[in-house]
Amino acid sequence: MAKTYFTEDHEWLRVEGGVATVGITDYAQEQLGDLVFVELPELGKKLAKGDTAVVVESVKAASDVYAPVDGEITEANTSLSSDPSLVNSAATSDGWLWKMKLADESQLEGLLDEAAYKAHIG
Amino acid sequence: MTGDIKHLPLEDLHVAAGARFGAFAGWSMPLTYPAGVMKEHLQTREHAGLFDISHMKLFEISGPGAEALLNRACPFDAGALEISQSKYTFFLNEAAGIIDDLIVTRLGQQRFMVVANAGNAEADDKHLRALALDSETKGVFDAKVDALDRVFLAIQGPEAWAALSRAGIETGSLLFMHGFEPRENWFMSRSGYTGEDGFEIGLPEADARNLVARLLEDERVMWVGLAARDSLRLEAGLCLHGLDITPEIDPASAGLMWAIPKEVRASGTFIGADALRAILERGPAQKRVGLKPQGRQPVRAGASLFNAVGKPVGHVTSGGFGPSAGFPVAMGYVETPLASSTSPLFADVRGTKIPIDINPLPFTPHRYRKG
Structure with missing residues (x-):
């Protein structure tokens, strides 16, 4: 059974079998506006919590998306290369950004659940 | 910038329209509306966009x-x-x-x-x-x-004239780069900064509220924010002061000498005349050029430019994505001999070297009503 977590930086993680699928929230994509490019991470790249994993670019600006926990990239959403607007139209489903194998599942305890995230964005 | 941030006289209308605001040149400005920068940009190219440019x-x-x-x-x-x-x-x-x-x-x-x-x-x-x-x-x-003290509105796009006409303002004989005073305390010109036909109207606040209400009844017209204004002017190859032109850049380097008549160059007594003549005499060291990144990744202001052997040769002053062009677009300065280069340069984007071609400006053709 997958469990979904959120961060204060407006990311979501769906964790199943020690692997997290990561994306940005609907709130975040709305703030960014129309995306035109997503710089995807290399497979096998090891990231520490807070490292830049992906750069999303709107018409106007580039924004970093950080690794919410430590881990290793196992997959990047390559359909974003041809259609970055999936992040706008389906931020929490087809617009996912990357998958990572968690280095330390106990880090999940520090993240928000949906109710806490909703309270965070007001 | 010192002091408090300034607010547009029509700010309440932008709030009601759902605008997202951001600071620009000391003003709180509508950046985008709920339609989003892409739709706002394309609406302006295809129909008509309404811009509040009262910060000017x-x-x-x-x-x-x-x-x-x-x-x-x-x-x-x-x-x-x-x-x-x-x-x-x-x-x-x-x-x-x-x-x-x-x-x-x-x-x-x-x-x-x-x-x-x-x-x-x-x-x-x-x-x-x-x-x-x-x-x-x-x-x-x-x-x-x-x-x-005026509200200043721009209405831009191929249907701008028709929308104004429907709102009771005839523009028929006015040609591009002409302006007049249609009413007391109004100033209207056929001009703009999008590359499209369009108009800029300075008028008192009460009149502006009436005009905006009438224009927005027209389905061809939508509010367009500063984000799309920027992508429109960049595709049109137009300079933004503060980025593409600054007090450190002269008109010869900027490729704007077309704006200075020959006799004025030769004998004008304008401030800066001697310095400009000296620059023209020796030729500018760098030139403004259009830049088209290869691939989909935008290259933005501040990125350094290198030649094939990694020597720094210039920098990007404006860059983003061109919604009408359908690819990333940029402008910047390169060493003069490279301004007509047909081989790509390389832009540094977060440590990656992106091939970028010198591209003629504008990226999208101007569609001014010149007669």
Whole structure:
């Protein structure tokens, strides 16, 4: 059974079998506006919590998306290369950004659940 | 920028329209509306976009010395302007650096309208008043400088004229780069900064509220924010002061010498004339060019440019994505010999070298109504 977590930086993680699928929230994509490019991470790249994993670019600006926990990239959403607007139209489903194998599942305890995230964005 | 952030007189209308605001040149400006920058941009190219550009400043210069004052303040020939004719020109500093770029329109024998940029309004005011006899600085020209308090709207796009007509404003005989005063305290010109046909209208706030209400009843018209204004002007190859042109950049480097008539270059007595002549004599060291990144990744302002062997040769001053072009677009400066280069340069984006081609400007053709 997958469990979904959120961060204060407006990311979501769906964790199943020690692997997290990561994306940005609907709130975040709305703030960014129309995306035109997503710089995807290399497979096998090891990231520490807070490292830049992906750069999303709107018409106007580039924004970093950080690794919410430590881990290793196992997959990047390559359909974003041809259609970055999936992040706008389906931020929490087809617009996912990357998958990572968690280095330390106990880090999940520090993240928000949906109710806490909703309270965070007001 | 000092002091509090300034608010547009029509801010309540933008709030009601769901605008997202951001700071620009000391003003809180609508960046996007709920439609989003892509739709707003394309709406302007295909139909009509309505922009609140009240952050920009209108100055009226009047009096027997108005023409002479402008010939000193700007590298152009105010005397050659016919009534209602507009010209794109600049204020230059003594080093021929661009203090601001502006549009001057002759309203009457001794009256001109100057439209200047928001961020430079104070510097422009100072520049003009230093030359006027009646000001504290006791300049030499017998002219009066009035900074006008107006709402300033732009309506841009192929259907702008039709939307204005439906709103009761006929534009029929007005050609691109012409302006006049259709009503008391109104100034309207056929001009803009999107590459499209369009109009800019300075008017009192109450009149502006009426006009906006009538225009927005028209389904061809939508509010367009500063984000799309930027992507539109970049595709059109137009410079943004503060990025593409600055007080450190002269008109020759910027590729804007078309705005300075030959006889003015040769014998004009404008501020910065000597410095500009010296630059023209030796040739500018760098030139502004259009830049088209290969691939989909935008290259933005501040990115450094390198040649094939990794030598720094320039930098990007504006860059983003062109919604109408369908690819990333940019402008920047390169060493003069490279301005006509047909082999790609390389832009550094977060440590990756992206191949980027010199590309003719504009990226999307201008569609001005010139006659």
